[in-house]
Amino acid sequence: MNAPIRGRQTTIGAALDRAAASLGTAGVEQPRRDARLLLAETLGGGAALITGYPERRLDAADVDRFAVLIRRRSAREPVSRILGRREFWGLTLRVTPHVLDPRPDSETLVEAVLARIEDRDAPLQVLDLGTGSGCLLLALLSELPWARGLGVDISPSALANARENARILDLSSRAEFRRGDWGRELVGSWQVIVSNPPYIMESAIADLAPEVARYDPNRALSGGADGLVAYRSLVPQAARLLGPGGILALEVGAGQADEVEQLLGAAGLLGLCRARDLTGTDRCVLATSKAGISANTIG
Ligand code: GLN
Numbered sequence: 001m002n003a004p005i006r007g008r009q010t011t012i013g014a015a016l017d018r019a020a021a022s023l024g025t026a027g028v029e030q031p032r033r034d035a036r037l038l039l040a041e042t043l044g045g046g047a048a049l050i051t052g053y054p055e056r057r058l059d060a061a062d063v064d065r066f067a068v069l070i071r072r073r074s075a076r077e078p079v080s081r082i083l084g085r086r087e088f089w090g091l092t093l094r095v096t097p098h099v100l101d102p103r104p105d106s107e108t109l110v111e112a113v114l115a116r117i118e119d120r121d122a123p124l125q126v127l128d129l130g131t132g133s134g135c136l137l138l139a140l141l142s143e144l145p146w147a148r149g150l151g152v153d154i155s156p157s158a159l160a161n162a163r164e165n166a167r168i169l170d171l172s173s174r175a176e177f178r179r180g181d182w183g184r185e186l187v188g189s190w191q192v193i194v195s196n197p198p199y200i201m202e203s204a205i206a207d208l209a210p211e212v213a214r215y216d217p218n219r220a221l222s223g224g225a226d227g228l229v230a231y232r233s234l235v236p237q238a239a240r241l242l243g244p245g246g247i248l249a250l251e252v253g254a255g256q257a258d259e260v261e262q263l264l265g266a267a268g269l270l271g272l273c274r275a276r277d278l279t280g281t282d283r284c285v286l287a288t289s290k291a292g293i294s295a296n297t298i299g
Contacts, residue, residue, distance in 0.1 A: 013054030134162030
């Protein structure tokens with residue numbers, strides 16, 4: 001007879017305690033929260049089950065599946081990558097290994113852009129350079145019902161991820177995704193241009209949290225020797241593509257706002273404002289075209 005292996009018998013509460021302890025030992029920042037999320041996933045979204053029935057036994061298959069997830073998290077893989085999804089701006093996005101994991105920080109940019117748009121029903125043209133998962137573009141389109149958008153990325157795998165997100169969110173009819181090197185091959189006149197380019201100094205990447213350094217694609221993180229290489233390419237292109245009175249919004253790394261604003265000025269744009277993330281760090285700079293200002297204020 002196949003007697004159950006005693007050591008594998010465990011309750012929901014005990015499994016949670018043990019998993020939280022091992023994640024803590026692995027240096028995970030919020031071990032209990034993450035253990036809960038992964039246990040809920042194992043049990044099929046059973047957050048209520050975890051709280052309500054801690055004494056219930058886990059079956060062997062669940063014990064095994066939970067152990068695999070906890071092992072991955074102990075190797076510092078982010079919960080979002082283990083689950084393959086992440087909430088951004090209230091939307092559930094698919095996140096594959098080919099894209100930057102969307103951060104709450106980047107919601108600062110979405111909020112700052114929306115705050116500048118007077119008429120959300122306007123048929124705006126939105127461009128997202130380096131779209132990755134599509135998070136910025138899709139969040140904006142979800143708030144701007146008559147806007148259309150183009151997301152550009154150098155990575156075909158990222159574009160596939162972004163297209164899938166557009167499809168899941170029912171935004172495909174208004175969102176196009178195209179391969180490109182920032183805005184190099186593009187023409188046209190856009191009312192809103194956004195970008196969260198790679199901005200980490202190459203030498204600083206190894207010192208980032210393992211969740212970032214090991215799991216975000218290097219191409220989505222590395223801003224070269226001084227962190228500003230991508231801005232130097234894309235700012236002049238964005239200046240060329242920005243329509244009169246249009247808004248350019250760029251995410252920036254900690255301490256980069258001054259230098260990025262200088263690049264914007266050198267490309268003939270006017271700085272509008274900065275927006276801070278939840279930690280109080282300047283996370284986004286906004287600019288507009290001079291043509292737009294003079295069209296609005298002169299004559
Ligand atoms: N915000 C990311 C981080 O530091 C970096 C993203 C980027 O380079 N655009 O964790």
